[in-house]
Amino acid sequence: MSRVLNNKGPVRDATSRRVRAAVDRLRYVPHIGARSLITRRTSVIGVLLPDLFGEFFSEAIRGIDRAARAAGYQLLLSGLHGDRAQTLTALRSMRGRVDGLVVMSPSVDGSTLSANLPEGWPVILLNCAVDGAAFDSINIDNEGGAAAMVGHLASLGHRRIVHVTGPDDNWDARERRGGYRRAVRAAGGEITRDLEVPGDFTEESGYRAARVVLGMRPRPTAIFAANDAMAIGLLSAFQELGVRVPGDIALGAFDDIPLARFMTPSLSSVAVSIADLGERAMKRLFAALEDGSRHVPCHETLPTRLVARRSSGSCSQKSPPLSRLSRTRRKDP
Amino acid sequence: MSRVLNNKGPVRDATSRRVRAAVDRLRYVPHIGARSLITRRTSVIGVLLPDLFGEFFSEAIRGIDRAARAAGYQLLLSGLHGDRAQTLTALRSMRGRVDGLVVMSPSVDGSTLSANLPEGWPVILLNCAVDGAAFDSINIDNEGGAAAMVGHLASLGHRRIVHVTGPDDNWDARERRGGYRRAVRAAGGEITRDLEVPGDFTEESGYRAARVVLGMRPRPTAIFAANDAMAIGLLSAFQELGVRVPGDIALGAFDDIPLARFMTPSLSSVAVSIADLGERAMKRLFAALEDGSRHVPCHETLPTRLVARRSSGSCSQKSPPLSRLSRTRRKDP
DNA sequence: TCGCACAATGTAAACGTTTACATCGCATCG
């Protein structure tokens, strides 16, 4: 019976033993679905991610899972592939299955989201272009990180700095471009639309951007790529074309994926602890869950860290120190 | 009412419209949890993974999610950190929440698993050390892949080939060691316990193994690392110590993570399509779901592909071809 | 005109838990 399994209400010791014996004998396991119907809590958190791809995603999940496990929650995962209808479907099928929601969707606009999100649900938005106080949110300091990288390049003497952008409909991309512009302006550098080469966060678009950049006159002396993947594409192209980095042109990027330090030359980038982002989001979600309906949404911005390596020309370090090795632990082959 | 939402039973057009109007007006959304109580299906698949870490895991999830989404299923994710009790807890809290299970757990033994798995549940085992016909299973051809890599090294003239192993309790690791031994024997090479250096799949253990290998007399001419992460550790150590690869010592590994081709020198490895593994598993699971109780468990082994790059000394290719670039697409920064 | 078949709709049981409440036995106290 329910009272002995959950230690609720008074129950005599003998009875408890008798019940437990029967439970064992019949291999009875409670049906969690039925329980959550009456309890109105599922111990499940819904997680909506933009794309199930690459290090970024896996890091985010790792942080989220760590916090969830610690709090006794499970994760209902959904990777929404940018499609609006799919987002809606995913949201809908979460109803009645989850206690709260973590949504990371840099390319979905705020109104769509808030229109389809259930009223009273605890929701944490990660890196969403949603303004206002409607929901809790945690964002990466894209603007500050980008400005730091561009400032770093400027401090090395560069004044003609190209920015290879991310997609226009991506919130992170827009923020990073903003940081780029601010830093260029602050450094008294040149700021034109021509210096912004459109990309889409893929390696391939970086590869293509390389030729565009090399065609510019006078040739820019530095590039800030909006993410590491595009920087890798740029490096590949430069290597093929015999352009030396950072000798002929300096390069900085954003994300600091594990690959970055293994590139030749090693890639200067802006690091952000994605796992922390996820873990933090969950902690806030649990807090909101406790507070119930009387919860004031709050907004947080996670700082970034500039990692100067060889591609920006600031550092002559040859090999990575061992201390960083252990970070990339892989339990599974 | 249920009949109009699900298009079951006869219902007049006018009534249907009237009901739908009310549904819209009240913003009614069905409670999926309650529905699954009576229908006895949840449209959710439980996924148990060894560790939520790195490319390997994210690729697996990606394949699983792709197939699940296509079939209208959602994913209940759980990363079990090797702990037996946690595995049991995870399994238990899946009861009543999922229609089927995908379990990837290279370090859990078969008896533990089959003892705690519900009787009639459709379950697919990935890379598990579970023998017999109890459950469906899909495995990677670790043995064959390892043998291919070692054979590749032998064909380049190497006879004294070291194997840096994975953890002993890991099924993949044991299989790969078996492949190593078979290939060495077949090539008439030296086969001693001394040539097997213990590792644990981490970069750090690879780094440490490097010094062990360099201390051997006569010095081995080639190394087969049981996974890429350890090979990266080896490369770091060799670089620091001024040992040239493949000049002084050749190196081959296993997994072909995206990083492999960006290392200097680029890393020869054994590729396996993890995403395919996941997708395949889901398809089989759905098939089992259809068949109901009358389903014969079947076992499958996924082939691997040898990718010879510079670290093994077989190939002088300098930069990766563009065609491979698009594979590493990252939607999110 | 009266059944009759059949389509449309209303009704209630069922799924497997939790929990509020009723009941019962027992000891203590007036």
Place this chain on the structure above:
DNA sequence: CGATGCGATGTAAACGTTTACATTGTGCGA
């Protein structure tokens, strides 16, 4: 000795759906 209170246990309603079944309404052939 009977009333009171309390700890232990039994009972049934509730959660939000689906579905089998009962009921009602309608047109049609006999």
